Amino acid sequence: MVSARPNRDIASGDEARLRILAITDLHARLLDFDYDKDRPAPATGLVSLADRIAEARAEAPNTLLFDNGDTFQGNALGDMLMAEARVAGVTPRTDAARVAEDVAHPLLSALAALGVDAAVPGNHDFNFGIEMLQELAGQAQYPFVLTNLVARRGADPGDDCPLLPLSHVLERAITDEQGVRHVLKVGLLGVVPPQVMRWDADHLTGRAETRPAPEAVAFWAQDLRRRGADIVVALCHGGLGQTDPQPGGEDVARAVARIAGVDAVVAGHRHHAETEEAEAAAAPIVAPGCYGSHLGQIDLHLVRKSETGAWSIAASATALHPARATLGAEGKRIARIAAPAHARARTRMTEAIGVTETPMHSFFAGALPAAATGLIAEVQGAAIREALRDSRHRDLPILSAATLFKTGGPEDCNAYTHIPAGPVLRRHMHDLYPYPNTLTALRTNGTGIGAWLEHAARIYAGCAPGNQMTGRLFEKDAARHDFDMVHGVSFRIDLTQPEGKRIRDLRLANGRALKPDQPVVLATTNYRASGSGGYPVAEVIHRSPRLVRDLIAEHVATRGIVAPRPGVAWRLSGPAGARLRFETTPEARPYLRGTPLRAVSDCCCSRLCLTLQL
Template sequence: MSCRFDLHPITRRSLLGGIAASSALVLLHPFTARAAANQAHLRLMETTDIHVNVFPYDYYADKPNDTMGLARTATIIDSIRAEAANSLLIDNGDLLQGNPMGDYMAYQHGMKNGDVHPVIKAMNRLGYTVGTLGNHEFNYGLDFMFKVLGGANFPFVCANLTKGQLSSDPKKDDLYFKPYVIVEKQIKDGSGNESQVKIGFIGFVPPQIMLWDIKNLEGRAQTRDIVEAAKAWVPAMKEEGADIVIALSHSGIDGSAPSEKMENASLHLAAVDGIDAIFTGHQHLVFPGPKSWDGIANADPVKGTLHGKPTVMAGFWGSHLGLIDLLLEKDGKSWTIVDFTAEARPIYHRDDSKKVVADVGDKKEVIEAAKAEHEATLAYVRTPVGKTSAPLYSYFALVADDPSVQIVSQAQTWYIKQMLADTEFKDLPVLSAAAPFKAGGRGGADYYTDVPAGDVAIKNVADLYLYPNTVQAVVITGNQVKNWLEMSAGMFNEVKPGTVDAELLNGDFPSYNFDVIDGVTYQIDLSQPRKYDNDGKTINESSNRIQNLQFDGKPIDLDQKFVVVTNNYRAGGGGKFPEIAADKVVFQAPDTNRDVIVRFIHEQRTINPSADSNWTFKPLPGTSAVFQSGPKAKQFLADVKSVKLEDAGEGAEGFAKFRLLL
């Protein structure tokens, strides 16, 4: 269909609202209020990256949390539906993994035939029209995924996941799911008459699942480039009669040039002819929204457009509901988009003191749908497995050797030495790579591991290690160890000597890629630029941030071979670390990293997680840098011995600010 975008300035908060509590009146969206006899308002609503967060409850902290939960998002779905004459609800993936309820259902409950997963039970009560797959749908294996998705009362679509090798023509690929569905919806126009519009939904998953979940997908699946798949299937949707084509893209927004099998391809997907609107996800961000999207060509984070087409990314864990409102006009037998708005509506806000304030309550039907599994998950996560002699926390994991990362490395090393004891690699020195998963950032000021001394329960282990990764080991050289650390050092901005209060952390570098390698000692020289970009491409060949790298008290032999124990994500090429890929893997464990930590704590009975300060920053006299952490970090400030830190006041969005004296 042709699209005539005739935008008019609309102040969303002044014109939109929910159901007024005092009068029970509904303030209609202006498209519904002003639609002419040949026009109709269509509202499309998105949830994305729910990650099994049905309840507004943080299982790791074992307490309620007002920033999350499909039960909260569901409450605003009702009022938002009431604002429009015609509406549809979709989900954009990452449903099945991400909190202990997901692990409980996969590993303890087992999903027997006829069982319906709690997140699917909740979604069935909300009347979804269609969904697509996220990368985390594959974490527990294909069989589990199909069993769970089979319980949904709505279809799932994915145009770039095949059962085997790719065909020369994408339309001949043997796909696991339908590439698209066309929904024939009766919609009311401005005069109250009904007529039919055909809305096509096409779905996409990041091609990188073949790296991230190779253990579950190798030999059973392949992925095609997102844009390539779209260019093949969108014309077919038009030929089948779709008036409007909506892309469900579990893929973020990246302003760099198109590349083959791009992970965050939504910007370039929007440029595909025939696509009318985009729902995105995967990055756990909000679009339209500020800051994160500045400077990206063809992206308008105010209007909410990519290449001029309405686009939404609705946060994560149910934090927002994505809305795309279309004003349609009938021209003969077809529909044309003549206006649109885009918005990500939150379920909470922060008051002047930065305290989280819930904007909505729970939807009773959703809570009831998952109540039994919620209670079973609570019992599961509260099971003790041992004790810790000291607190486990990650407040300073990005600036100093850290107890929460240390215990992961201790467990991994303990495990791999047993596994390789009777192999050809038994005499090679063992190193361990681990990263802080909960280190604030987009997760917010409370998103840190914080386990007090005393009993350690399963919820604490899951808090230490968020993902159901499995243990793998690679054999690499000392030089490759150094480059691994050079890549990790991309966590930090370059700091010129003598600078006062430079910004320390690179906000675009995820904490789960900040690997600390235990078994060697080293310093990070912040005065040098990063050697690699986030994609592992060399950008400063001569840079050497990693200084004084030593093994066994001596400068590391760059030709010596080492076993490095890590996880399947990293060993398979996840994070694009230089020269770290599946061809280096010498051991693939049947055990998850979390299970190994549980077994280690159980055997040790009482663990000592004290950090050994094997890494620090190279001194830069007269230089300081600042970073943010959670407010509770202040109580642990005196415990950090390897670097000099001091309180630097209040940060943004509920964070506290700290100063690193270099």
């Protein structure tokens, strides 16, 4: 996909072409391989972009390559590398013995081998702590920039105390249209969503502060110009958003593109592949998808005024190049860099840790209670019960909130958790629980639990009383991975009611009504405890450093054989006979027997369309 627009009339003087290439949201997808399923994943991962990068460079005399963040977290390989780093006390790359064994962090090595010029960290790159990120940035062979998240805010952006460099000027030799060499100074800025302060509160509270991205970018763009930058590129780990976002907005790429002094914007975070061409008052934007799905490209036509020597942009063009399904020479070269870590990850992920008598999957997430959430909730609740055994909260009912993360999202409509009955392998734990969340306990009450469930129930489209027609079960683009079900209570979700008034008959496991003022303990995660996903906040009474995924793995290994059950008594209610439709993966078909779900015959081949009769 290519778009182009001239920005202004070409002035007389030297002309040059600069191609900006970008990747974003790799989430540790270095190879075209799915560790959760132990199978190839063609046209994904950095290796699948390597040949695209080489081709794009061969077409242009002057190129830059940027990494737009969320690089190190996101799959079993990334988590394994960070676990190895913690054991060593440093990242693998700084340990001379490990470097000698050729197990340096492969993402840093591969990105350096591809010639990355600079990077911004994404919000998920803070999941392992500030020190780990700073260590990685210090080892990289290219600079990191972070403009709006700082150690301490000053009176203005110029007085901020940085966590990483607030800006950077690259000096690159370029060749103009006549073959004459010039030195081009490229100013760099990098921003992350300020919500990272909430999402990673355990790592950042009291240690970092944010500044609105437009304010920080406006200040430092002008500072870069004063320092001699010919052009300024903003690496924006955020979605496109609005041209005039709310203060503290998460998606600010369009706003950043309209700031004076900014010439090109790389966007990301939302996992969308899209571009926007330049306008009279806006720089071009490219958002290169996720997981190595696309290479982003912005071509700038530069003109140098002979009387001042200043470069200006006469025209620009944006493009997206999809990843290659077959690796060429460059892809194979990057694969060789990753090979030692890949072998270790596969060996670890195929270790058997137990047996499940019950299949666990997310095929019907939000439509029916799931055994998979039952296992998560059981483990969380047991761990919190033990942690609070000698506390003043020990006699309170302990409830547990759990969700399923793989529910066929927009970046992969067939991404679901699936653990068949039989051996449980370590990779299944990542399939069930892909994020490095830690266990947390909240003290709340019946009102708080009701609000929690009401927030979860927003995913439903609803239906009018008496309407027996077929309609959608879920709202369009509903975040089903944010559907937290609270275990230890029973309730029904009345789909005839508006959002905020759908939870009915909320009762404890003993059958007694959960009164609004009755105190309870809710086992959840550090992510949810900070209000992430829009869930209500409450008093934190316990924080554990343990990953929920590790607790689940230990539970399975200790028991040897598990037989998870849904463990939460909820159901959907509405007009009798109403049929509500949703889509899932065809892999779900064997699990339809014994459920109130029916397959619809007129479904496309890549999706299984189901109806749920109320």
